[in-house]
Structures are given as C-alpha cells and as structure tokens.
Amino acid sequence: MADTVVDVHQHEHAGHDGHHDPHWIVKYLWSTDHKIIAMQYLFTGMFMGIIGAYMAYVFRMQLAFPGISVPGFGQVSPGEYNSLITNHGSIMIFWVAMPVLIAAFGNYLIPLMIGADDMVFPRINRLSYQIFLVSAIILLASLFVEGGGFGGAWTSYPPLSAEGDYNQTNLGSSLWLLAVALEFVAFLLGGINFITTLMNSRAPGMKAYDIPMVLWMIVIASILFMLSVGPLIAGAVMLFFDQTINTGFYDPTRGGDPILWQHLFWFFGHPEVYVVLLPAIGITVDVIATFARKKIFGYKLVLYTAVATGVLSFFVWAHHQFIAGIDPRMANVFTITTLLISVPIAELLFVMIATLYGGSIRLTTPMLWALAFIAEFLIGGVTGIFLGASGADIYFHDTYFVLAHFHYTFFPIAIIGTFCGFTYWFPKMFGRMMNDTLGKIHFWGTIIPFNFIFIPLFVLGMGGQHRRIYNFQHFPELAGPEMYSLRQIATISLLIMLAFQAVFFFNMFWSWFKGEKAGKNPWKANTLEWTTESPPGHGNWPPDQMPVVYRGPYEYGHPDREEDYWPQHLPS
C-alpha cells in the first residue's frame, strides 16, 4: 500500500542518521517519534499545570485574606487578580487538560494500542507540538508585557476583550488571543493525525469494536474539536482585528454584535468540555476494566453513548448564556437539550459502575484514581443539572456555585484523569513501577483537600457570591465573618493539596530512576501496548513482530481460560 504520503527527504535524512546515535537535541527535541512527542506534551502540560496551580494559590490567598502580601507574589492588585483568574482558566483548559489528556495520551497510546509503529504523519505531529510550544511561550510572555496579562476572563467576552480602553491590557489581550488561536491550530494538526491514524493504521485483525475505549474517546474528542472550533477560529480572527486594527465586528455602534462572540465561543466551548471529558472517561474505563478484571459492561453501549454525548453537545451551547441577553425563548430550547444530555452522561457513569459488578477489584493507585474519578465526577454531573435548568440558572449563573460545579467536572477530568492515566502507563513509559505507598499518600492527600476546597464554594455560591470579584468588602452581604471562614477553609485546603503534590513529583523522579523494573506487562492487561518492551524502542515493535489482533481489548475473566486475562494478540 504505497499510495500515502511518503517523504523522500526524510528517507535520505534517516539514511544518514540510521546507524549512529543522533545528537540528543535531535533525539529529544526534534524527534518525530510519537513517544517522545507525547513526553514533550506531557511535561509541557505539567509545567503549565504548575504555573496554573501557582496562580490559583495567589488568588485564593487574596480571596481568603484580602489585601495581604501573598508570599511569593506580593500584593494582588485588581488588574493582577483579573489577569490571574483569566490565565488560570485558559492555562488549565487549553495548556493542561488538552495537551495532557488528548495530545500526550493520544500520541503515546494510539500507535501502541493499535499496533502501529508511529503516527501516520510524524512530521506534522512534531510541527503540532512546536506550534503548541510557541503558543505556550506567547501566553507566558503575555503576562509580562506592558499593562500585564489579559484580564477579561477565559471566555474573553467583547467589548471588554476587544478594546484596550476597556481592558487596559491592549498588548496582553492580543497576545492571549494569538496564543489561543495557535493552540487551536496545533490541535487541529494533531487531531487530523489522531483521527487518520486510528482510522487507517490499525493492526491486522483489529476491527472497529476491538479498539480500546480510550482511543475511541480520544478520537471522538478530536473530531468534536475539529468540527466545533472552526467558527471560533473565524471569530477569533474577527476579535483580533477588533483589537489591533479597530474594526467593528463586536462593536454595537458600528453594526457589530457582542452577543455573536458569546455564541461562537460557546458553540466551541461546550463541545470543548466533552473534548476533555471523553479522554478522561476513556482512561477510566480502561483502568477499571483492568483492575476489576472485568469486560466493560457493554462496549457498544459506551461507544454509542459517547457518540451521542458528542452529537448532543453541539445542541446545548447557549445554556452558558441563559441570562446573557439572548432571546428568552431560545433558553427553553436549550434547557431541554441540556437536560437531555444528562441521559447519555448518566448512562456512561452507570456503565462504569456496573462494570465493577462481579469483578475482582484490586485497589492499586491507578484504580483508586479511576474510582475517585467516578465518585467526584458524579458530584460535578449532578450539580450541572441546576445550571442547565434555565429557571434555577437565573440565580446560579456566574456565582461560585458555577465555579464549584465546573471544578468538580474539570478537576476529575484534568487532574484525576491525568494521574490515573499517568500512574497506569508509567511502567510502560519509563520501564519502572511507581511506588504504591507514596502513590496512595498522594492520592488521599489530593482527594480529601479537593473536596474541602470546593464544597465551601458551593455554599458560598448559594449565598449569592459572584465570581471574579477580587475583594468582597464592597458587598456587605458577602463580607460577613462566616463567609470569610468558608473562603479560608477553601484556601487552606488548597495549600494542603498543593503541598501533597510534592509527594507525587518525588515519587515520579524517584521511581523513574530507582523504581522496581516493570517488565512487559505488570498489570496483566490485554491491550497491545503491554506486548512490547517497557519502554518501547523506536518503532515500538521489532519490524518482524508487529502484533496481529484476534479479539477485543476487555477479555478479562473468560471462563475458557485459566488466567483471568486474554491479550489481544494471542491466537486462540
């Protein structure tokens, strides 16, 4: 099959390099190997995550103890506060959740789990990471330009975001927008690679229903991303022109419309939630199946509900705008579609819970993370119903209730999901086992404070506290001592949680160099990545041993077998 993109130059280049070790820069920074690119995404994402967490620390300190000089930052001015919350949100979603969950796990797992030697377009893959890196650098640079970083919230509603006169951060907001747009381009390139690879490059014998769920989810997420981001890219170009050359796309006095941006943003923004959710669900499903030693409860059910969720997610976007000035009649339509989306999501969670039934559950660290995902995401899911119902949303919109709700969804997705996947595939990535005790200490040290951060925020939200206010002293009803004690509980819990992350980093580096050797298949799992060396060499498998697939990925506890697992590549 030669009718594919073949790169002659790469051949020649590769021919030169073939027999001696390339310079480490070429090997680690200029590599086209999907595993190296995955690591680049993973560590860039982690680095950005640390920056995002630092921002959270600074503004939580300001909220709990207004006016103090925050250790490691100094006094927080209102402008800095706005910039911190804006960039915290943008970083956590665009530069942490997406690169880690989709790009890092996607790049690492797709070729390994479908039995291919690399992505189909390795050089586009590298380009994708490079654009992503540039976007991250631009974003970080935007924090230090004159006027400071952009402070108009991650939703970037015009006219505030469009006019320097309004946001006082002319350059910062343009750079922010540029960074986001470049990040979109990076993920479009990456997404095309993921989709094409999964569609075309599966190992012989691997049919559509033999693909591990995590890959389906990553690819469905990529498709959702590709189909939803287009209008926002167009909208971002328009906003960029508004900012830089003073056009009037979002200026009501010149025939534009500020509501338009909200629609374009959320037409992308809501599917985006599922773009990051689905890979996390996929990781969880795979981990649960492995450690419960169970076939997942209804493979097709999970797949179809995921697709249904994806399709429905295009019909619900305006529930972010119920009271934002859209026509009130439209709100009824979007209430109905929004509540309907709870059905497939509930079904996904039911299926995950039902998978536990009849299993033989081993509570390893990855399994704890997977179970925590379900338990915590349920809270995020049920509180979403309040916000999707237009009547209740009149009160809850833009309060801390919303904030606590989406942290209860994004935290399980981006943090719990990442730790789940990372601890599960760590042996494959680095060839050594992570320390289980340290892993469990880190787990409990993260999960317990997490709840103590956000449950007080639910209460504050119900008390009418609005978001994005840097100091509550101007609102007598919010400045009471009981309100402050709730804020302080949240902040102190955050400090405890951040402190426990040190355990994770210690565990990671220690296990990386000193951990117990993992072997090929430490978890006794079925999928193809466990059939090669840990870590896999270049090309993943020796060319003459490319795997062939004989069955689905979740054949655990099969009655015909003595062992409780049945790898995909073993002939019957």
Place this chain on the structure above:
Amino acid sequence: MSENNEHEHSNDDGHGHDGGHHVNYFKIYVVLVVLFLISVAGPEVGEMTGLRWITLITAFGIAVVKANLVIQNFMHLRWEKNLMKWVLATSLILMFLMVAGISPDVMNHEGNNWENVAAKAAVERGVDGEAEEETMVVAAPVGFTPQGAFQTVCATCHGTAGDGNGPAGAALDPPPANFTDAAFWADRDKQRIMTVIQDGAAAVGGSSLMAPFGALYTDEQVSELADYVISFAPDGAAPGGE
C-alpha cells in the same frame, strides 16, 4: 523503491476503479463557465426587470450547482467512500445548526423583551451616516449639584471629605487621590481634573481604576464638579482657575 511502482499502486488501491474516472473534465468545465456567465448576467437581468429574486436565484442557486459540480467531479467525492461524504455533510449541517441557533439574537434586532437599539440605529442611519458619540440616549442628570454628584459618585472612593478614605477606596492600589493633600495639588490644574473626570485617570497616565465618568455629565457640569474638587485643597495649595 521505484516511484513508478508507487504510482501504479495508487491507482489500484486508491480508487478501486482503474483508469481514471471516465469523466470528460472539459465538458464539466464548459458547463461551469456557462453557469458562471449566467450568474454574472443574472443581476443585470434582475435589475432590468426589477425582479430581485432573479438575482438571488441566479447568484446562490447557481453557486450551489457549481460547487456541487466541482465537488463531485473535480474533487471526486462521487467516487469516495460514503464515510467521507458523511463527515463533510456533518460539518455542513453543523454550520446550519450554528446559524439557526445564533440568528434569533444576531440577525433579529428585537425579540422577547429586548431590543437592539444600536443595530436599529445603524440600519436607520445607513452606511454613510456618522455614528453618534453615544447611541444610547441617556439624559444627563437633571438638577445637578456638584456637591450631590460628588457625594453619590466620587465619595465611594475619595471619601465624603475628599480625603481619599471612601469605603470602596481602601482596597485600591494605588489608593484614591487625597484632595486635601497639598502635595497632590503641586502639579495639577483644573484642566487636568476635568480630563480625569471625563476620560479617566488613565488618560493622563494615572491609574485606570479612576474610571471615565464623562458620559454622566455635560461639560459645564464637569467644570462645576472640578471646582468642587478643587475646593477641598488646603489653603494656598489650590491651583489657579482656568
């Protein structure tokens, strides 16, 4: 590997219908050019007969037909697997969905309990009309007194006594100006105070926390307000008048 080989493969594997597509590309091209000519001529006919729908049909109807011809025959979508047709159709349908969801707000200029005043004004004045400074007609407060204005608006931050100790001022960084401080008046005149009230302190390089309030008051009122602000200055520190 031989390039020729590769190419032959592409015929076999790529299309599954060897020897090209048996399309007379030239014929399609001629049809496209003819359609194109009609679409250009359409508006002329429409203008002559005064029938606007002729223009619309020839313009957009033909665009759809032409696009379809190109997509089916030149892009060979006609011979492509159904899968890709579905993908492209989905992306197109999503765009219709998007337009359907957005148009009640953006295309219409009024709806249930709301009215897009600015857009209506824009339609009203046409493309050549100059936009007014302030489309929203908000009358300046009647019965203005400088004291009253200062106490309701300015005092929130600058304090009732003009000493910068207003309830909302405590959290601000930099703190609100203290008008009773002689040092404050060392390099300020009335014109600057008026500019700051109207355009905000950022307009003179100060803190952006001092918002522009120009929309609230007429020029005379701002002048009166500035006089009132100057009256806080300690003896001898007040800047000269105009």
Place this chain on the structure above:
Amino acid sequence: MERFLIQASTYAGSIDGVIMLIALLVGFWFLLAEGIFFWLIWKFRARPGEKSQYLTGKEKHVKRWITIPHALVLLCDVFIIIASVRVWYDVKQQLPEADSTIRVIGQQWAWTFQHPGIDNELDTDDDIYTVGDLHVEVEKTYHFQLQSRDVLHSFSVPVFRLKQDAIPGRSITGWFQATETGDHDVQCAEICGIGHGIMAARIHIEDAQTHAQWIADASAATTP
C-alpha cells in the same frame, strides 16, 4: 435556600422551588449511585483464588440494570424541564403590568439608576438619577430597562434571585416585585474590567411612605 439568603421578591420562592426540586431528584440519584458504587467496591474486592465473572453486558437480565435507571433519569429530566421552563417563563418572558418603570445603566464601574420621579414616567424632567443606590417601593411591580454604556455588565440582585446581563447597544426589559423592605446588595455579575470588584450598588426597598418621602426629598435636592 432561605438559610443562605432571604427571599425578597415574588418569584424568589418559585426559583428556589425549582432548585429544591432538582436537589431532591438528583440528590436521590446521586446517593443511590454513590451507594451502589461503594457497595460494589466493597463486595467485589479481590480475594485470592477467586476469579472475576465474565459478563459482556449483552445479557438481557443484566442489561436492564442499566436501561431501567436510564428511563427513570429521562423521566426526572422531564419533570425538571417542565418546572424550570415554567419559572423561566414567569421571570423572563411574561412581564406583568408595571406600576412603575426604572432604567438601569451599567458602566465601568458604577450603576446609574434612573427613577421616574414624581410623575411616575420615565424620560421626563423630574427623573431622579442616582449612582449606586436604587430605591424601590415594596409590593409594587417594576419594569426595568437594562442598558450598558461600554462593556457587558450583569445586573444581579441576589435576594430577588434576579440576574440579567446588560449589553451595550441593547435595551433589555425585565421585571421584579419586592416583598420585603430592607437594604440589599446589587452586584455586577459579568466581568467588566479592573473595577469589576468595586461595582457594587445597594437596593433600598422601602414602604410606600418612606419611598414617597425619598422621591420628594430627592426631587427637592436636585431641582434647581
């Protein structure tokens, strides 16, 4: 909800009613799901020598454990939708006859309120403008016209359970009727720049006498 914040408008109770209904329905599902979840983790913990069961999820008697809750979730959704849409209709779509109309104008970073004055008509000479203080009479129906001068703001009165964004270029009409006297916070609920955190106002809900007195005083103070 009253535990957190008093209800001071006619529709605050019905909005809280929707919230309570959702809390009951989803609370039930939440507790049920978490209960089953933890029970399963405990029940099917790994025991040496015991192999897991092989269930594909295709068996009908197993599958109904998913399909029945599935249908019930849908049913609950229908209840929530009906309750929610009804309240939404009352609050946002159908405006009752107004006793008085006020105008609320947001700008960076202050609220300007235009009260109709003695003649109870807006845009006349005796209108009373205030910045940061809204005076309304209890048990009277008010319409408000919400406008913005520069960027998006959001007029939020938590005790009324009322919130509506102000959009530059648009005039959005809404209504409220206060049920209790008192002074409460008005917040801006849409980020509007550096001063978003200081964009506070107070709403003064007064009885008929006090309100009339205020109108008289304010008119006297501002009439030249």
Place this chain on the structure above:
Amino acid sequence: MAHAKPLATLRSATGIPTGRLAVWWVLASEVVIFGGLLGVYLMHRIGHPEWADAAAHTQTWIGALNTFVLLTSSFTAVLAHQAAEKGNGKEAAKFLCFTILGAMTFLVVKSFEWYNEISHGYTITANTFWSFYYTAAGLHALHVIAGAIIMGVVAFDAFRGRELHRVELIGIYWHFVDVVWIFLFPLLYIAK
C-alpha cells in the same frame, strides 16, 4: 533502514489512502472555519439591509474575472491529476504550473482590486460590511497563497516523477479553495 517511513502511514484499514483521508479531514475543519465566517456574515447582512449601499461599491467585474480564473485553475488542477494518474509526471507538473499561474493571476487581480478600493476610502474599518469583505476575502486569499506554495513543491517533485499521488491531494484542496470562492462571489459581489 530502521528509520524508514512508518509502517503506520502505509496501512489503510478504511480503504481510503492515508493522505487523502487526511485531506478530507482538513477540508472538514476548513468547512467549519469558512462556514462559520460566512454564516456570521450572512446573518449580519440580512439584519443590515443598509449594507447593500456599501456592497454596491464592490467591483462585480473584477470579482467575475477572478471567479473565471479560479474555475480555470481548478480545471487545470484536475487535468494535472489525470496526467498524474497516467503516470505522466511532466504533464502533471505542466498543468500544476498552469494552476499556479491561475493563483498568481487571482492574487494580482485581487491586489489591484483592493488597492483600488482602499484608495477610494473603503478600508477594512470603513464599515462592518467592508470588515467582513476584507476578512473573508483575505482568509480565502491566504488559502490561495498557501495552496500555490504547496503546489509549487508538488509540481517540482512531480516533474521528477516523484510523489505523484500528491497531485491529487493538492488538487482536492485547490478545488475546495475554488468552491469557497464560488460562494464568496455571490455573497460579496452579486447580492447588492
């Protein structure tokens, strides 16, 4: 050769060659970018009948000339594909060069047109109609430039008889650029 092109690229589980599959996905994402922009423009245009006065200043004949140029270049692109299918790299390169020539003509005409309009004061900030006009046509022109550059590379390879399958891929992309213009033409020029 340990570093040979990945085996993954050579597989085709769907039956669609990997390169073409990817191009279709690129186009799907382009459809939503242009679809979003044109949809938004359409809504504004219907909501603002007064823009017809601004649209009256667009030069239909220049737009028509450009439409014809792009149609013709699309035709030569498909002829290049035909030649490539027959294995005739030189012929394919020749037709691709015609297509590039078409792209160049398009851009020259476009710059002339824009120069003319800007000198009359119809700049991108003159009115929101003109903002849309320049943004939509500019985004399209960007695609024309990108297409022309890639086509140059493909033609260079094809002339030496290499990578002939790429002629089809760039062709598909080029036809898409043509299709976008087919819709831009009536939207920006004809509907007045």
